[in-house]
Amino acid sequence: MEKEKLVLIGNGMAGVRTIEEILEREPERYQITIIGEEKYPNYNRIMLSNILQKKTTVEEIITNPFDWYQEMGIELFVDNRATHLNPKKKEIELLHGEKISYDICILATGSRAFILPISGADLDGVVAFRTIEDTEKIMAAASTYRKAAVIGGGLLGLEAAKGLVDQGMNVTVVHLENWLMETQLNEKAGKLLKEDLEKQGLKFKMGAKTEKILGEKRVTGLSFADGSELEADLVVMSIGIRPETSLAKEAELEVGRGICVNDYLATSDSSIFAIGECVEHRGVCYGLVAPLYEQAKVLADSLTGRETDGYHGSMTYTALKVSGCDLFSAGCIKAGDDIKTIEAYDEWNHCYKKVFIQNNQVVGTILYGDTTEENRFLKLITQKLDISELNPIALLAAANGEDEALNDVTNWDDFETVCGCNGVTKGTIMQAIADKNLTSVADVTKHTKAGGSCGKCKDKIADLLSYALGEEAPTTSKGICGCTDLTRDEIVLKIHQKGLKSVSEVYQELHFKNPEGCSKCRPAINFYLNVAFPQEHQDEKASRYVNERLYANIQNDGTYSVIPRMRGGKTDPQQLLLIAKAAEKYDVPLVKITGSQRIGLYGVKKQDLPKIWKDLDMSAAEAYAKAVRSVKTCVGKNFCRFGTQDSMGLGIQLEERYEFIDTPHKFKMGVSACPRSCAESCVKDFGVIGVENGFQIYIGGNGGTTVQESRFLTTVETEEEVIDICGAFLEYYRETGIYAERTAPWIDRLGFEHVKQILLDEAERAKLLSELEKAGKREEPWHQTIQDTELQQKLYTVGSGEQK
Incomplete structure (x- = not known):
């Protein structure tokens, strides 16, 4: 039997999701053709702002690569568009002359960015923000020009502006x-x-009506109704979208603001369906992804003959993808005669909450600053729960422990939605994990689509995976190693209570099963003692890993890397000469610039370590230690035309102030002179970005196998404030961190808002800085700590096989 011809006009998110849903239900039912106006395959449009904000790349937002279309047997036209739709002939004509017949046509033409119809709108440098091509134009302009204006303070405009x-x-x-x-x-x-x-x-320029875009060939600025002007080399228009309905109008389909459809997404022609932003359903057009995916499921059911109740509209909710601005808005947020509100403003914590109530049900909410209760309110809204028994305080704030339980996705009912963008429930995810033996978030996303759009729900997916695979958090305390059942907190508490001042005392008094400890707990206990009693406890080098004892990093062939310190990546001819001579003298096989802007000597023999350090006469860079390791910097305003601050000078100050201070894990910093962030400040434990009015501070960024973008803490005006906040951050991390715990999971464990409150409280900051002063610094270069050959040889023979 010959397959029906199904043609999709539009290669965007809503249309292709419909095709995916159809293929899941009946993969052999249709002969499918997709027509795409852009040159790219299907991609995640809502992630375009992440490209601008340097969080991802174009390649990473491609949802279905070209290979997918071939594997699914789909005929694909890209960089082409439908120019005519003839319902009588059931034929579509393309820009390049092709004519395609259909049995069923789906219109997923999306929307167009609205461009103000004013003078100058066609100048070079005036762009929309809607496609990959738009994003590439914006990024190209940003590499050349300095002043930008974004017209429109909505969701997309603000994400573009931050980018x-x-x-x-x-x-x-x-x-x-x-x-x-x-x-x-x-x-x-x-x-x-x-x-x-x-x-x-x-x-910001608020309450401003743009009357004219200035310039002759390229934009030079904006002119406003009040007579004022603004200089601009780039203008991004983000003032809304308009459903793309031209094909539908030509085909004489019913069109209002969008293409009119019924509950089954059918247009006024029984062979033509429509979905996505181009659609008007019950008088409403939707521009968010979640409703479009709900439509896709209904349309796929309808086109594969499955029973469906149809599409009845969507409750929309919004979150902004800008670091440091936590907001959540859901449902109806307009008060009226029959809609009453309760609101609260916490000026101290910069948090705001407003709840909208109708007929004893929550119908909408706005959360700003603290969005931890978004799941609670979303549940109240979507399930239309009766709140008549709750007083205003109980409604605004969950009972003690209730909010934590609600936010724990493992406690949710199976019908509750985990991924709002894709409409995936907890039950769907758990079933997929069980049926398909899924073991990673990527696997879950591949099979269920959960986490495949904005990505905000990936942490919840990970929690469900851990729960399903039997790796949930234990209900009883688990020791730091096999030598003890005590946790980090229990050990530190007993160290203070009993006044324990040595590793051996800890083992004896706390009844460790192995009286000598092990390679996992010895360095941890030594670190906890250093923090607890920085002046009384004598650092026990024998308890440190071999790399820290030898001031060098063991390599896979048993040789070592020697990395002298170069503060802020800055060096001089004398230092370079010393390194060159040492490399020649000790026949070093590899001399390499490291990722932390230093020069490493790789392949040094163990017996040469004391001598090479003596010849270098330089401090060790701690490239092997759980300590403050490095401060990466760009050249700064003294040399770079984009720089706004002296990043190199500040970076050197930070390194000089805090080098050789022990931390639970490696601690790296980055200082960039401008938001281009050439020092990669947003993946550092402590990141600084210079802006015109001072310094933005970011914390908790980690590279490595699990990359974590840092979180915006605050903006300060002076270098002294940066240095003080860094010191307080270091000490709080030292006092509360688990040994071998990076700053990203540490912040997750304590809670970002809690850490932020501590660091921005002047009294708390002063207290932490005082404690850090007591800690002092460890001894520095190798050749100053090892004085006699006999001791050197003794240390060389200890622990060569220990864990790094």
Whole structure:
């Protein structure tokens, strides 16, 4: 039997999701053709702002590569578009002359960015922000020009503006209304958002009506209704979208604001269906991804003959993808005669909450600053729970322990949604894990789509995986190693209570099963003692890993790497000469620039270590230690035309102040002179980015096998404030961190808001800095700590086979 011909016009997220859903249900039912206007395969459009914000690349947002279409037997046209749709002939004509017949046609033409119909809108440098091509144009302009204006203070406009700041531009957001994101936030939350974005370097011109774009060939600025002007080399328009309905109108389909469809996504022609942003359903057009995916499931059911109740509209909710601005908005957020509200503002913590109530049910909410209760409110809204028994305080704040339980996805009912973008429930994920033996978040995403859009739910997916695979957090305490059942907190508490001052005392008094300890607990106990009694406890070098004892990193062939310290990546001819002579003298096989802007000598023999350090006469760079390791810097404003601050000078100050201080795990810093972040500040434990009004501070970024972007802490005006906050951060990490725990999981464990509150409290910061002063620094270069040959040889023979 010959297959029906199904043609999809539009290669975007909603249309291709429909095809995926059809293929899952009946992979052999249709002969499928997809027509795409862009040159790219299907990609995740909502991640475009992450490209601008340097969080991802174009390749990483491709959802279905070209190979997928071939594997699925789909005929694909790209960089082409449908120009005519003839329902009578059931034929589609393409821009390049092809004519394609169909039995069923799906219109997924999406929407177009609205461009203000004003003078100058066609100048070079005036762009929309809608496609990969738009994003590439913006990034190209950012590499050449400095001043940008973003017209539109909505969700997409703010994400674009933050991306331009991250690209190193001076950005002003021009908004017609008096507060930001006015369709998702009320005035109070909108103004709080503006304050936080200003701290991140954005500027705003509110209540401004743009009348003209200035320039002859390329844009030079904007002119406003009040007579004022703004200089700009780049103008990004982000003032809304308009459903793309031209094909539908030509085909004489029913069209309102969008292509009109019924509950089964059928148009006024029985052979033509429509889905996505181009659609108008019950008078509503949707521009968020979650409703479009709900439509896709209904349409796939309908086109494969499955029973369906149809599509009945969607409850929308929004979160902004800008670091340091936590907001959540859901449901109806407009008060009226029959909709009452309760609100609370915590000025101290910069948090705001407003709840909208109708007929004893929560119908909407706005959360700003603290969004930990978003799941609780989403449940109240979607399940239409009766709140008549709750007083205002109980409604605004969960009972003690209740919020934690609600946020624990393992406690959710199977019907509750984990991935809002893709409409994937807990039950669906758990079933897929069990049926398909899934063992990673990537596997879950591949089979269920959960986590495949904005990615916000990936932590919850990981929790469900751990729970399903039997690796949930134990209900009883687990010791730090096999020598004890005591946890880190229990050990540290007993060290203070009993006044224990040595590793051997800890083992004896706390009844460790192995009285000598092991290679896992010895360095941990030594570190906890150093922090607890920095002046009384004598650092026990025998308890440190071999790399730390030898001031060198053991390599896979048994030789060592020697890395002298170069503060902030800065060196001089004399230092380079010493390194060159040492490399020649000891026949070093590899001399390499390291990732931390230093020069490493690789392949040094163990017996040569004391001599090479003596010849170098330089401090060790701690490239092997659980300590403050390095500060990576760019050249800064003294040399770079984009630099706003002296990043190299500040980086050297930080390194000189905090080098050789022990931490639970390696601790790296980055100082960039501008938001281009050439020092990769946003994947460092402590990152600094220079902006025109001071320094943005980011914390908890980690590279490695699990990459964690750092989180925005605050903006300060002076270098002294940066140095003090860094010191307080270091000491709090030292006092509360588990040995071998990086700063990212440490912050997750303690809670970012808690760490932020501690660090930004002046009294707490002063207390932490005082404690850090007591800690002092460990001894520095190798050749100063080893004085006689006999001791050297003794140390060389100890622990050569220990874990690094």
